[in-house]
Amino acid sequence: MAYRDFQHFLEILEQQGELKRISYPLDPVLEITEVADRVMKSGGPALLIEGPKGYDIPVAINTFGSRRRMSMALGVQDFEEIAREIENLLKPEIPERFIEKIGMLPKLLRLADMPPKKRGGDGLCQQVVLTGDEVDIEKLPHLKCWPEDGGRYITLPLVFTHDPNTGKRNVGMYRIQVLNRNTTAMHWQLHKVGAEHYRLAEEKQQPIQVAVVLGGDPALTYSATAPLPPGIDEMMFAGFLRRQPVELVKCKTVDVWVPADAEIVLEGYVNPGERVMEGPFGDHTGYYSLADLYPVFHVTAVTHRRNPVYPATIVGRPPMEDAWLGKATERIFLPLIRLMVPEIVDMNLPVEACFHNLAIVSIKKRYPGHAFKVMNALWGLGQLMFTKIIIVVDDDVNVHDMYEVIWRFTNNIDPERDMLVTRGPIDVLDHASRMLGFGSKIGFDATRKWPSEGFTREWPEVITMSPEVKQRIDQIWHQLGLD
Numbered sequence: 001m002a003y004r005d006f007q008h009f010l011e012i013l014e015q016q017g018e019l020k021r022i023s024y025p026l027d028p029v030l031e032i033t034e035v036a037d038r039v040m041k042s043g044g045p046a047l048l049i050e051g052p053k054g055y056d057i058p059v060a061i062n063t064f065g066s067r068r069r070m071s072m073a074l075g076v077q078d079f080e081e082i083a084r085e086i087e088n089l090l091k092p093e094i095p096e097r098f099i100e101k102i103g104m105l106p107k108l109l110r111l112a113d114m115p116p117k118k119r120g121g122d123g124l125c126q127q128v129v130l131t132g133d134e135v136d137i138e139k140l141p142h143l144k145c146w147p148e149d150g151g152r153y154i155t156l157p158l159v160f161t162h163d164p165n166t167g168k169r170n171v172g173m174y175r176i177q178v179l180n181r182n183t184t185a186m187h188w189q190l191h192k193v194g195a196e197h198y199r200l201a202e203e204k205q206q207p208i209q210v211a212v213v214l215g216g217d218p219a220l221t222y223s224a225t226a227p228l229p230p231g232i233d234e235m236m237f238a239g240f241l242r243r244q245p246v247e248l249v250k251c252k253t254v255d256v257w258v259p260a261d262a263e264i265v266l267e268g269y270v271n272p273g274e275r276v277m278e279g280p281f282g283d284h285t286g287y288y289s290l291a292d293l294y295p296v297f298h299v300t301a302v303t304h305r306r307n308p309v310y311p312a313t314i315v316g317r318p319p320m321e322d323a324w325l326g327k328a329t330e331r332i333f334l335p336l337i338r339l340m341v342p343e344i345v346d347m348n349l350p351v352e353a354c355f356h357n358l359a360i361v362s363i364k365k366r367y368p369g370h371a372f373k374v375m376n377a378l379w380g381l382g383q384l385m386f387t388k389i390i391i392v393v394d395d396d397v398n399v400h401d402m403y404e405v406i407w408r409f410t411n412n413i414d415p416e417r418d419m420l421v422t423r424g425p426i427d428v429l430d431h432a433s434r435m436l437g438f439g440s441k442i443g444f445d446a447t448r449k450w451p452s453e454g455f456t457r458e459w460p461e462v463i464t465m466s467p468e469v470k471q472r473i474d475q476i477w478h479q480l481g482l483d
């Protein structure tokens with residue numbers, strides 16, 4: 001089921017007991033964080049802060065913050081269903097008989113939902129249009145999340161840009177630091193597609209037009225966080241997820257099309273060569289990311305609904321709400337990763353390691369050195385390039401059971417022989433790497449070693465009890481008084 005918009009999602013969350021209203025006027029400066037952090041850490045509900053202190057616009061937070069709500073956001077019982085659907089879509093079957101062709105129709109219809117639709121007229125997000133001197137983004141309840149943050153931030157924005165050469169759209173979630181009534185910093189990091197669009201615009205010495213969108217069907221928000229390859233339109237992906245095309249309307253002051261039913265839109269441009277100090281910001285690593293120079297976004301218009309809700313999140317020491325956006329990505333993108341690295345059986349990017357610090361991958365090992373091939377493939381694959389540590393295990397290991405992973409990993413390696421240290425791009429937020437965005441990575445082959453890999457000793461069996469004894473003990477268990 002597609003949601004009309006963000007407020008529709010909130011309604012359904014409330015009906016399902018997944019949202020709690022807070023009438024107390026919590027301050028967007030630090031207080032909302034302290035409450036949301038406690039609620040996120042304890043697996044609590046989404047929050048709707050009806051009247052944040054000093055503002056008449058409600059703030060919604062933690063709307064993606066559990067497996068159930070993340071699944072609800074994507075309109076499914078569980079987000080694994082989407083992985084199965086993608087797997088099914090990727091099956092290269094060529095129908096021969098008529099009945100098989102008919103059987104393919106649902107697949108094709110699913111794809112027909114994907115392209116977004118441009119429509120004329122104003123969107124709900126344009127019920128109120130403020131331009132020129134009327135623009136004052138400081139009237140919105142932006143959060144100051146943590147004590148040492150450099151200011152107030154928009155934490156759940158969808159940043160729309162177009163490739164200046166091809167016109168292709170990108171939508172990425174990049175935090176926005178509010179500087180004054182009509183300027184913000186633009187935190188698209190070095191490796192992200194928004195930054196590449198900007199570099200291309202800078203090469204032409206041109207400003208780049210930008211729209212920063214808050215709200216819309218939550219499938220859109222998720223899509224902005226998803227590591228889609230450059231050139232794959234996030235609005236198309238959102239259309240696939242919500243089984244309905246995303247309706248777009250034209251912005252008032254820039255040539256960018258935005259979701260018609262969004263809550264709030266900031267329109268504007270980023271000039272070539274202009275930079276401002278951004279940060280520090282209490283980040284999803286659990287540390288402050290340091291202040292650095294980032295481009296400047298000039299706001300030419302603010303449009304919004306008559307009664308908008310302001311969607312927000314906080315990041316910080318894991319687990320936080322974004323753990324669920326990340327877990328959804330881990331599951332949804334696994335079939336796509338397996339398209340290129342088919343020997344991968346399963347993958348776990350643990351929340352505690354902030355996703356990009358550790359990947360545990362199980363493989364069906366087929367040839368000597370196979371684990372090293374998989375590590376290299378992952379370090380070359382999209383945003384998985386940021387992975388600092390990769391542990392490769394055999395396919396009989398449950399990668400989601402960290403007890404099992406640590407037991408197998410530590411027992412199965414001869415560290416010197418089984419590690420591969422390499423260098424490459426590192427997440428900009430990594431504070432330990434020798435330079436910003438560049439550093440080393442390590443992979444461990446924790447699979448069983450084969451003679452063809454030079455392992456001449458005998459590899460021992462894992463201890464298990466014989467089935468007959470297990471069965472006999474099962475039968476007499478209740479007589480032992482141990483229940």
Ligand SMILES: Cc1cc2nc3c(=O)[nH]c(=O)nc-3n(C[C@H](O)[C@H](O)[C@H](O)COP(=O)(O)O)c2cc1C
Pocket residue numbers: 155156170171172173174175176187188189190191192193194224225226227228313315322325383
């Ligand atoms: C809550 C949240 C905040 C994020 N903030 C940023 C950010 O400030 N800058 C950034 O480059 N990526 C940020 N990301 C990660 C990007 O959204 C993610 O890498 C996305 O795939 C980028 O899209 P792109 O590949 O189209 O650039 C954030 C993700 C989440 C979930």
